Amino acid sequence: MTKNLSESARQDQKRKFFRLIIFTLIFFMALRLPLDSDFWWHIRAGQLSIENKTPVLQDLTSFTAFNSPWINHSWLSQIFYFFLFSIFGNVGVMIGVAILATLSQYFVYRRLKNNEIFNGFTILLCVLTTAVVWSPRPQLLSLVLFSILTYLLFEKEVFQNRWILFAFPILFLIWGNLHAGFSIGILLLGTFIVGLFLDILFSNEKIGKEKYKLIVYWLILIAICSLIVMVNPNGSGIWKVQFSTMSIPSLQNLIPEWASPDFHELYQQPFLWLWIILVFLLLANKSKYSFTVIIPFVLLGALGFISRRNYVYFAIFSIPVLSLELQRFYDQYIKESYIYTRWLNILKKFNKDPNYLFSKIINLIFIGCLWFLTIGKIIYLGSPTIYNYYEMSIFPKMASNYLLTNDNNDLRCLNSYAWGGYLSWMLPEKKIFIDGRTDLYGEVIIQDWIEMVNGGQKWGEKFDYYNVNCVILENDRPIIEKLSADLWKTIFKDDISIVMIKPD
Numbered sequence: 001m002t003k004n005l006s007e008s009a010r011q012d013q014k015r016k017f018f019r020l021i022i023f024t025l026i027f028f029m030a031l032r033l034p035l036d037s038d039f040w041w042h043i044r045a046g047q048l049s050i051e052n053k054t055p056v057l058q059d060l061t062s063f064t065a066f067n068s069p070w071i072n073h074s075w076l077s078q079i080f081y082f083f084l085f086s087i088f089g090n091v092g093v094m095i096g097v098a099i100l101a102t103l104s105q106y107f108v109y110r111r112l113k114n115n116e117i118f119n120g121f122t123i124l125l126c127v128l129t130t131a132v133v134w135s136p137r138p139q140l141l142s143l144v145l146f147s148i149l150t151y152l153l154f155e156k157e158v159f160q161n162r163w164i165l166f167a168f169p170i171l172f173l174i175w176g177n178l179h180a181g182f183s184i185g186i187l188l189l190g191t192f193i194v195g196l197f198l199d200i201l202f203s204n205e206k207i208g209k210e211k212y213k214l215i216v217y218w219l220i221l222i223a224i225c226s227l228i229v230m231v232n233p234n235g236s237g238i239w240k241v242q243f244s245t246m247s248i249p250s251l252q253n254l255i256p257e258w259a260s261p262d263f264h265e266l267y268q269q270p271f272l273w274l275w276i277i278l279v280f281l282l283l284a285n286k287s288k289y290s291f292t293v294i295i296p297f298v299l300l301g302a303l304g305f306i307s308r309r310n311y312v313y314f315a316i317f318s319i320p321v322l323s324l325e326l327q328r329f330y331d332q333y334i335k336e337s338y339i340y341t342r343w344l345n346i347l348k349k350f351n352k353d354p355n356y357l358f359s360k361i362i363n364l365i366f367i368g369c370l371w372f373l374t375i376g377k378i379i380y381l382g383s384p385t386i387y388n389y390y391e392m393s394i395f396p397k398m399a400s401n402y403l404l405t406n407d408n409n410d411l412r413c414l415n416s417y418a419w420g421g422y423l424s425w426m427l428p429e430k431k432i433f434i435d436g437r438t439d440l441y442g443e444v445i446i447q448d449w450i451e452m453v454n455g456g457q458k459w460g461e462k463f464d465y466y467n468v469n470c471v472i473l474e475n476d477r478p479i480i481e482k483l484s485a486d487l488w489k490t491i492f493k494d495d496i497s498i499v500m501i502k503p504d
């Protein structure tokens with residue numbers, strides 16, 4: 001009895017050790033410099049909300065859309081990131097992002113009930129697929145909340161507690177103030193209800209009053225969740241932004257994350273690997289699932305092919321399916337196979353009398369080394385020298401400092417799309433031309449910006465229309481050569497940026 005308990009305790013320790021390794025590795029991988037281009041305009045908006053003591057609902061930072069109404073669906077996230085950056089600096093943001101990324105994977109892992117090796121492999125694939133959104137942006141908070149939603153919805157042990165259903169409206173109340181990505185959560189609930197209806201419709205059992213009540217109950221719940229997201233400063237406009245953003249034709253050309261996946265790029269291939277493995281296992285195992293799994297699975301997968309920003313949600317949803325299918329494949333094809341059993345017996349011969357104390361010491365040393373590397377990475381990336389180096393290689397820091405120390409109040413600068421938020425943060429008194437808020441600027445301003453920076457046929461007319469007398473752009477923009485020929489004066493230039501002003 002004691003021996004069995006001891007063996008059981010050792011197995012439990014192994015599981016805990018394995019999970020500690022997994023989540024330490026996830027945290028380590030999620031540590032990265034907080035230099036996303038959208039981060040800057042988010043914290044600038046958060047700063048303005050704090051200064052004005054109310055969420056910013058109109059443009060205050062550009063001269064192209066100044067005072068225009070702005071559906072600021074991420075106002076609460078912006079305040080969160082602003083405080084994080086203001087109090088703890090770039091190191092605090094880096095660690096905060098790593099914690100949120102790890103948390104998103106934690107709720108996925110809680111849904112995995114199979115062999116720890118299979119769980120580890122599948123969560124690693126989930127990490128590789130979702131890591132594209134691990135940056136200091138509201139979208140990361142949507143990923144965390146979507147992970148929590150899928151856990152509440154599909155974890156049977158949790159879901160059997162009817163009181164947990166009250167968590168859904170609370171979740172969406174928070175989500176509706178953090179990011180417009182709540183719509184993917186509403187979509188998940190909708191597909192779940194459709195699947196539930198189909199399960200009841202095609203069931204061998206008679207459709208009784210209880211099942212009708214169940215459908216009505218879920219319809220009421222999704223209606224409540226859809227309405228409660230409007231309890232935010234934007235009101236019903238929070239739903240409008242979903243469609244106004246998608247209605248911008250140039251969005252997919254200007255912002256890569258809105259485009260379909262490009263599988264020639266290595267970092268986008270995990271989504272393809274996930275699909276290939278799933279299709280192979282589902283065909284090999286001939287598995288059957290309820291429609292509450294099939295409908296969300298198909299729709300989220302399709303959305304992932306339409307826009308690369310969506311495949312992270314497919315990964316969160318489908319990884320438990322992959323883990324289950326791996327276990328089934330092992331049980332059906334590998335477990336009793338001759339080659340596997342032969343190799344397993346050979347390995348057992350080498351492990352007849354394991355030294356558990358020695359194994360424990362090795363495990364502790366390994367974990368210690370892993371955390372040593374993790375802390376070392378935090379110190380390295382948190383170094384001002386390293387941070388400044390990468391900041392200067394990505395953003396026009398030197399150009400911003402030059403404009404900050406010189407009189408530039410009369411300059412109306414055409415800026416790079418990717419630099420708009422950074423310039424707004426670095427030069428708070430100066431209005432910009434454009435930043436990452438595509439829903440604010442709309443198709444006309446975006447197309448005008450494209451015409452101007454590319455030196456199109458009407459670039460001169462556009463410059464006059466917007467009264468642009470300055471540019472701060474990348475050195476290789478086509479317009480730079482045309483402005484030089486038009487005798488514009490270069491007042492600053494370095495390896496990545498150039499500042500030119502219109503001649504008097």
